Amino acid sequence: MNSLIETPTPQGAEAPVSSTSAEAAVSSTTPAASAPEEPRDLAAMLSDIDRLAELAEGWSDEQRIAAEARVRAVDALNAEALRRMIRALREVPGMAPALKQAAADEVVYAVLRRHGILKPSLHERVEAALDSIRPMLASHGGDVEVVNIEPPVVEVRFLGACDGCPASALTFYSGVKKAIKENVPEIEEIKQVKGLAAGKGDAKDTVYFTSPFASYEKEGWTLAAQLRDVPDGFTKIVEVEGQSILLSRFGDRVTCFANACAHMGMTMDSGEIADGIITCPYHGFQYALESGECLTAPEVQLQPHGVRVIGDRIEVQLTA
Secondary structure (H helix, E strand, O other): OOOOOOOOOOOOOOOOOOHHHHHHHHHHHOOOOOOOOOOOOHHHHHHHHHHHHHHHOOOOHHHHHHHHHHHHHHHHHHHHHHHHHHHHHHOOOOHHHHHHHHHOOHHHHHHHHHOOOOOOOHHHHHHHHHHOOHHHHHHOOEEEEEEEEEOOEEEEEEEEOOOOOOOHHHHHHHHHHHHHHHHOOOOOEEEEEOOOOOOOOOHHHOOOOOOHHHHHOOOOOEEEEEHHHOOOOOEEEEEEOOEEEEEEEEOOEEEEEEOOOOOOOOOOOOOOEEOOEEEOOOOOOEEEOOOOEEOOOOOOEOOEOEEEEEOOEEEEEOOO
């Protein structure tokens, strides 16, 4: 059978690469006939395919279309053969565990995934969801990684500039949680695990204070207050679109959180505020108004809202 990655030049078309260079590329990816075959890992074989694909970079559209059509046809043949083989083997008593074990091999798994015979794993789908927001995180020097998946719970951790950033709460709610819930609906709870920068005294000197999601979102901003109405070091409780929020000013920055204790959801209108910390008047839970972090129970935090200052206008964007 012809090779899956063979890409012949259409009849009558001039070959875009010399036979010497093509032979060199093929020979570098094909074990010698006399040499004993040794298992090769997936990364090495994918690297071989990439090198062969580079041969077609200078081809015309007609040549590339013909080569791609050939690959699709061979793919379809291989996929159908694999499906028929798996269906037949499933009927053999005791064969199911062996098929499952075979699918755990990285090369077998990659081929079955390519042909759509196996669906992407839960971990792959979570990673794909996070990939959709990683460019935004990277624009602020940050990233996010999966720490643990035990359905229906996923634990994630921020990396780089996002780790320890006071704006990470907004990034977590509007970015990470939204992406995972929209793309992996069977995940019901997303938890943020503290990163390596937690507790570092100089963390604020090396991170951004504005969530990338507050910068990228263009719609849904509402005037909440005038900057002059929130003096430095003060907190103002205002209502926006029927929701009570906490606006706090720290120098040239303003933070915005829902006016609701993460413990039982009660408002904190009459709570004591001192040194940037608000205390819930009902059960004594304390929160840092600069980051939303709960000092009483670190596993919870105030729900953040998007906030930006334009001139003398403090505008907010309410999160779900």
